[in-house]
Amino acid sequence: MNGNFKKTNRNKPEQYTGTHPEHILEYNERLLRTDKPQNKTSLDITGVQWYPGHMKKTERLISKNLPLVDLVVEICDARIPKSSRNRMLDTILGQKQRILLLNKSDMADYDATRSWLEYYKKLSIPAQAADCKSGKGTGAILPLIKQTLADTKLKFSTENFGGIIRIMAVGVPNSGKSSFINCLAGKKSTKVEDRPGVTRGKQWISVGDNVQLLDMPGILAPKYNDPAAAEKLAFTGAVKDAVVNTELLAMRLLELLYDKYPSSLKNRYKLTVDFAAENEQEPLGYSLLTKIGKNRGMLISKGEVDTERAAIMLLDEFRSGLLGKITLEHPHA
Ligand SMILES: Nc1nc2c(ncn2[C@@H]2O[C@H](COP(=O)(O)OP(=O)(O)OP(=O)(O)O)[C@@H](O)[C@H]2O)c(=O)[nH]1
Ligand SMILES: [Mg+2]
Numbered sequence: 001m002n003g004n005f006k007k008t009n010r011n012k013p014e015q016y017t018g019t020h021p022e023h024i025l026e027y028n029e030r031l032l033r034t035d036k037p038q039n040k041t042s043l044d045i046t047g048v049q050w051y052p053g054h055m056k057k058t059e060r061l062i063s064k065n066l067p068l069v070d071l072v073v074e075i076c077d078a079r080i081p082k083s084s085r086n087r088m089l090d091t092i093l094g095q096k097q098r099i100l101l102l103n104k105s106d107m108a109d110y111d112a113t114r115s116w117l118e119y120y121k122k123l124s125i126p127a128q129a130a131d132c133k134s135g136k137g138t139g140a141i142l143p144l145i146k147q148t149l150a151d152t153k154l155k156f157s158t159e160n161f162g163g164i165i166r167i168m169a170v171g172v173p174n175s176g177k178s179s180f181i182n183c184l185a186g187k188k189s190t191k192v193e194d195r196p197g198v199t200r201g202k203q204w205i206s207v208g209d210n211v212q213l214l215d216m217p218g219i220l221a222p223k224y225n226d227p228a229a230a231e232k233l234a235f236t237g238a239v240k241d242a243v244v245n246t247e248l249l250a251m252r253l254l255e256l257l258y259d260k261y262p263s264s265l266k267n268r269y270k271l272t273v274d275f276a277a278e279n280e281q282e283p284l285g286y287s288l289l290t291k292i293g294k295n296r297g298m299l300i301s302k303g304e305v306d307t308e309r310a311a312i313m314l315l316d317e318f319r320s321g322l323l324g325k326i327t328l329e330h331p332h333a
Contacts (some may be wrong), residue, residue: 251285
């Protein structure tokens, strides 16, 4: 045994009462090591309260302002281009012209992003990769918007649009909508923070004389039928950490990374070659989390690993790209 699971009151779901790895096994058998990694299922966080009242308000805000804009920029997370697209938007946005921005591409796997862009091209969905933090790739967005509008039957012209192009930014929380607007505006016009739910109401920002951008709060679907999509949103910080169990989330992320990016894990946390094979009885995610905590010196009394601290550290480092360029889903997988 590498250490005892530290009991914590933080974000503790009702079912979880244990202080020992065995209780984790009881709580969620899907966290168990499996002989068939391809059959690993996800941590079911779809039951948590993550669709607060303001999401419904955002839905209404988008519908109400849609007639005022010429085009919508849907901003998704390039690390999870599928899970970070809210299917509900298809209904809300209807036939409105839309381009898709694969944002945070600086933290995504380059080849995977290229595959996603090819995939969208085949579907005739105008898409672009961007890094709205540094601004890389954002210079091509306005031309793509103009091209997309020009391709419509309406035929873009300053006359048709009263001399002004109006663009609405939508997407899941924390995907970079406000950063996108600041990039296009060339200055910090709207608040950006590394947590979901920063933008709470609509805000118009002008860019030069003929472009107006509408920043919107993030929107999640009220219900996710796919728990794997829900947990990916939680990994990337689109869901408030307060509504999920941070340690379980971190363990689940470790299992996924172990499967898909073992060398990133190994290098970042100085793990040995067969780093997960030492204790077959423990859940893989737990085993990895305690090892990482230990390697980082995150110990409490008597050598116990502070798994809560290790979990927060892991999620923070993943979210800020310190584990390398990682994409958790691919077009045809
Ligand atoms: N590395 C990286 N970070 C980004 C990128 N775009 C945004 N961020 C960061 O992601 C976090 C969220 O950015 P925001 O622009 O506030 O996201 P938002 O979609 O407006 O968030 P809400 O208003 O809360 O829904 C901030 O810490 C940004 O600096 C990007 O392309 N790359
Ligand atoms: Mg915002």
